Structures are given as C-alpha cells and as structure tokens.
Amino acid sequence: MRPSQSRVIGDLANHMRRSIDETLSEARVHLSLDQRKEASQRYQRAARLMDRYAEYAPNRKIQHARKVQSMRFREIARNIGRRHIESHPSNAQKRKSKSARASRGKSACVTDQIHEWLTKSAVTWDDIGGLDDAKQNIQFSLMLALTALPPGVSMPTPRTILFYGPPGTGKTLLAAATSNSLVTSSGESSSFFNVRLSSVLSKYFGESSRLITELYDAARQMAPSVVFLDEFDALCRDREYGDSGPERRILASILSELDGLAGKDTNSPCVLTLAATNRPWDIDSAVLSRFEKRIEIPIPDEKTRVSILACHLDRIGVPVEVEKKKLAEMTRGFSGREIERLIKDVLARMLARENQEKIGLLKREPLLLEGKELKVSPLTMDDFVWATDRIRPETTPDIQMRYQKWSKIP
Ligand SMILES: Nc1ncnc2c1ncn2[C@@H]1O[C@H](COP(=O)(O)OP(=O)(O)OP(=O)(O)O)[C@@H](O)[C@H]1O
Ligand SMILES: [Mg+2]
Numbered sequence: 528m529r530p531s532q533s534r535v536i537g538d539l540a541n542h543m544r545r546s547i548d549e550t551l552s553e554a555r556v557h558l559s560l561d562q563r564k565e566a567s568q569r570y571q572r573a574a575r576l577m578d579r580y581a582e583y584a585p586n587r588k589i590q591h592a593r594k595v596q597s598m599r600f601r602e603i604a605r606n607i608g609r610r611h612i613e614s615h616p617s618n619a620q621k622r623k624s625k626s627a628r629a630s631r632g633k634s635a636c637v638t639d640q641i642h643e644w645l646t647k648s649a650v651t652w653d654d655i656g657g658l659d660d661a662k663q664n665i666q667f668s669l670m671l672a673l674t675a676l677p678p679g680v681s682m683p684t685p686r687t688i689l690f691y692g693p694p695g696t697g698k699t700l701l702a703a704a705t706s707n708s709l710v711t712s713s714g715e716s717s718s719f720f721n722v723r724l725s726s727v728l729s730k731y732f733g734e735s736s737r738l739i740t741e742l743y744d745a746a747r748q749m750a751p752s753v754v755f756l757d758e759f760d761a762l763c764r765d766r767e768y769g770d771s772g773p774e775r776r777i778l779a780s781i782l783s784e785l786d787g788l789a790g791k792d793t794n795s796p797c798v799l800t801l802a803a804t805n806r807p808w809d810i811d812s813a814v815l816s817r818f819e820k821r822i823e824i825p826i827p828d829e830k831t832r833v834s835i836l837a838c839h840l841d842r843i844g845v846p847v848e849v850e851k852k853k854l855a856e857m858t859r860g861f862s863g864r865e866i867e868r869l870i871k872d873v874l875a876r877m878l879a880r881e882n883q884e885k886i887g888l889l890k891r892e893p894l895l896l897e898g899k900e901l902k903v904s905p906l907t908m909d910d911f912v913w914a915t916d917r918i919r920p921e922t923t924p925d926i927q928m929r930y931q932k933w934s935k936i937p
Contacts, residue, residue, distance in 0.1 A: 540583040547576045563607050570604035573597075594645065598638045601748050637738055641745050644720045650703035656838040656863070657831030658697055661690070661822050665705050668820060672797050673709070673751065685819035687785055687800045689759070691807040692824035692930060693922035695864025698803035699757060701824070705801060706753040718752035720745070725761040728773060735773055739780040743787075743798065751797040756781065760806040763814065778814065785817045808933050823934050826862055826922050829855045835863050839870050845877070846905040854911060860920040872914040873906050880904075 554569030577597035584590035652662055671684035690698040699721075706719030720742060727735050746752040762774045762781075785800060802818065804810065815821070827835055832855040840847055858866055879886075881902040888895055 540580065543576055543580045543583070547573050547580060550576060558607070567604045567607040570600045570607065574600035574604065591642070594642045595639055598642050598745065601745065602638060605744065605748065637734065637741050640738060641720070641742055644722050644742070645745075646719055646721050648703035648707045648719050650700055650707055652704050652708065654838060655697055655700050655704055656834030656836070657827055658701065658824065661701060661824060662704075664688075664820060664822055665701065666708070669705065669709065669799070672799060683819075686798065687818045688802070688820045688822060689807070689815070689818040690801065690803045690822050690824050691933075692805070693826055693862060693926065694805055695862035695921070696824045696826060697863050698824050699755075700863075702753065702755040702757075702801045702803065705799070706755070709751045709753065709797075709799075718746065718749040720752065720754045721757065722755060723757045724777070725758050727777060728761060735777045736780040739777055739784065743784040746798045751799075753799045753801060756800065756802040758804070759802040760804040760809045763809045763811060782814065782817055808929075823930060825930060826860060826920075826927055827866075829859070832858055832861065832866065835866050836870075839867055843870075843874065845874070845903050848905045849908050849911055853908075857911060857915050860922070860924070861918065862920065862922060865918055865920060869911070869914050869918055872917065873910045876910050876913060877904060877906055 550569050550573040554566045554573065557563075557566035557569060574597040577593055577600060581590050581593035581597065584593055652666075655662065665688065668685045668688060672686055676682070690701060692698060702721070703719065722742065727738060742754065746754050762778045807815075807821075829852075833851045836851045836854050836858075840851070858869065861869070878901060881904050885896060885899060885901075
C-alpha cells in the first residue's frame with residue numbers, strides 16, 4: 528500500500544471513530560432525557576458505524592474487539608427499546624452486586640460467542656461445482672423470501688432449508704454462498720451466522736437455550752441474514768436425558784424460533800435458517816417437519832466431478848496434462864472434499880519433485896531461500912494415479928444407498 532493510500536485510510540478511520548463517539552454522546556443525552564426511541568436509534572447507528580470501523584482494523588484481534596463492541600451497542604439499543612434501561616453502561620457501573628456482575632459476565636460471553644459465529648463469506652455460486660438443482664432451489668427460496676407479496680396476497684414462503692448428505696459434498700459451501708448472495712440495502716452482503724451445534728453443546732451447556740434466543744435476536748436485527756446450523760444431528764443423537772437434556776432444550780429453543788419465523792409477513796425481517804446434517808435419519812419427524820425444504824447433497828456424479836475438478840484446478844495456474852473427464856472417471860465415489868485433497872496431494876508431490884535442491888538448501892543455508900521462486904511443472908497422469916491410489920472414499924456405495932432410501936421416505 529502506498530503511504531498516501533494508508534494516510535487516507537487512517538484519516539477515514541479517525542473520522543469514523545469521531546462519528547462513533549459523537550453518536551454515543553448523543554445517545555447518552557437522549558437517554559438522560561428519557562427519550563428512549565432516539566437513544567436506541569443512536570446506539571443502532573453507533574453499531575453500524577462500528578461495523579464499518581471494524582473493516583479498517585489493522586489486525587484480526589482489534590477487528591474482533593470492534594465487532595464485539597458493535598454487538599454490545601446493538602444489545603443496548605435493544606434493551607433500551609424494551610425499557611431495560613439498566614443495560615446502559617453508566618447505570619451498569621452502578622450495579623455492584625455480585626450476581627449482577629456475574630450475569631453481565633455471562634452476557635458478554637454470549638455476545639462474544641455470537642460475534643464469533645458472525646462470519647463474512649467470500650464463497651460465490653461459481654465456486655461450487657455442479658449441484659445445480661440445489662443452487663436453483665435455494666435461489667428460488669431466496670427470491671421468494673426477499674420480495675414483497677402483492678397486496679391482499681398471503682402465502683407461506685420457505686425460510687427453513689435442510690441440507691443432508693455424506694461428508695464433504697458441499698453443504699457448508701452452499702450455506703456460505705447463500706449468505707453471500709443476500710445483499711443488504713447498503714450494498715453489503717448479509718450477516719452469516721455459522722453455528723456449529725456441537726460447539727454450543729460443549730461450551731454452553733447450561734446457557735445454550737439463551738444463546739439461541741440471542742442468536743436469533745441478533746439475526747433479526749441484522750436482517751437479511753442467514754443462520755446456518757451445522758451438524759444439526761448433534762441435537763438429536765443423545766436421547767439419554769429424555770426431554771430435559773441440553774440437546775432437547777436447545778432443540779426446543781430452535782423450534783420455537785423457527786415457528787416464530789415461519790410464514791411470510793412483508794414487514795418481518797428476512798432470516799433464513801439453513802441446517803446441515805450427515806445423519807438425517809437421526810432427526811425425528813416433528814423436527815423434520817419444521818424444515819420447509821429438504822435438499823439432498825449427494826456424492827457427486829461424473830458430470831459434477833468434472834465441474835468440481837474445474838473449480839479447483841482452473842484457479843491454481845499450473846497446467847494439467849490430463850483431461851478433466853479422465854480425472855472424473857478416476858475419482859468415482861470421491862466427495863468434493865476428497866477431490867480437493869487429491870489435488871493438494873498432487874500439487875505437493877509435483878512441488879517436492881521440482882524443488883529438491885531448495886529442500887537441501889533449507890537444511891544448509893535457509894537464508895538463501897529468501898526471494899527464490901518455487902519451480903512448478905505440469906501435473907501428470909502419473910501424479911494423479913499415485914494420489915488416487917492413496918485415497919479411499921469415506922462414503923461407500925452402501926452408505927450412499929442409505930441416503931437414497933431415506934430420501935424416498937415421505
Ligand atoms: N460441489 C463442490 N464444488 C467445489 N468444491 C467442493 C464441492 N463440494 C465440496 N467441495 C470441497 O470440499 C470442501 C468441503 O466441503 P463442505 O465443507 O461444503 O462439505 P460438507 O458437505 O459441509 O461436509 P460435512 O458434512 O463434513 O460438514 C470444500 O471446502 C470444497 O473445497
Ligand atoms: Mg459442513
């Protein structure tokens with residue numbers, strides 16, 4: 528970056544910081560006059576500014592801290608709206624009791640977690656090979672969810688989609704691309720909450736239901752947004768505790784959020800819930816019925832494998848001596864993740880072959896490696912045969928059959 532550019536960015540960031548401070552002062556003035564609506568709006572504005580300010584952070588740690596701040600401002604705005612004036616920082620300082628401090632600690636923890644889930648996705652539809660039916664299905668649902676219904680028309684539109692299929696077939700990729708294709712009114716991509724349910728269970732055992740409620744509160748605030756519930760079956764696996772186990776409690780919270788979001792009201796915020804699982808048969812029918820669409824993401828067929836190979840090979844800038852069609856034949860039964868691994872293995876083999884002398888240099892005089900360029904050569908049939916022999920597809924034909932059979936169950 529040129530010095531003049533970095534100065535401009537620095538000025539911009541300073542300007543944003545000042546705007547945030549001014550907005551917060553205004554909020555406090557409104558609050559002191561008991562003008563809660565105005566105060567809440569100022570905190571909302573401060574949160575939006577803080578989001579932008581986070582984009583200019585010099586490193587990830589500071590960026591995270593700023594995102595956490597913006598979440599807190601949103602939380603304050605919400606609480607003021609709900610007449611919970613206690614959450615204002617100046618009043619919060621006055622609360623000295625131990626229990627209040629403990630609950631504030633928990634609240635910050637929950638907020639931090641929600642912020643950790645808030646990720647920006649760079650994945651586009653073109654980064655996903657094949658899966659055309661799944662993409663079209665999702666795009667259609669998105670279009671319905673985002674557009675207004677004509678006056679007098681009332682009909683439900685799908686806002687809950689379940690992806691199921693073997694590991695590594697592109698379920699998470701699809702969720703990421705979905706979030707990236709939702710754009711907010713200010714031209715930014717939507718908020719994408721990437722929630723791994725197994726981590727909720729392990730980290731937030733007692734507080735997990737509250738976490739879900741706050742997660743959906745945040746998703747509504749930042750709409751349009753996508754809540755992606757990954758490893759959904761984690762909630763349905765252990766029934767040992769009956770209806771009172773932590774899994775069932777989280778599930779109950781999720782279901783009540785889904786029920787709240789169901790149907791279409793043109794004024795309701797667009798929050799799309801996507802869930803993914805490798806074990807759809809573990810999900811009971813009452814839960815399954817909450818998902819308006821269920822989309823199978825299977826092990827790729829030959830045509831899809833050609834597209835996946837193209838996605839991964841075309842971007843590396845190294846020539847490939849073998850036709851993609853031939854490679855697709857050689858990778859029967861492979862998932863997208865296994866194809867990705869194959870290409871990594873092939874590349875590593877080629878790089879090791881071409882750069883032997885640099886490995887020797889590393890042992891003798893590592894400093895001499897600085898500024899040296901890696902040698903590359905075309906990827907050969909021999910490389911691919913060597914690598915495919917080392918990968919045994921995780922999903923056997925029997926397991927594939929199980930998904931197909933489950934899909935047929937009405
Ligand atoms: N259709 C695809 N096109 C391009 N790459 C793919 C495709 N499917 C899978 N991949 C590759 O495999 C990796 C894993 O995919 P992803 O994380 O979406 O799988 P998943 O279905 O969510 O797996 P799991 O069930 O284990 O969570 C991706 O990062 C990508 O590199
Ligand atoms: Mg996944």
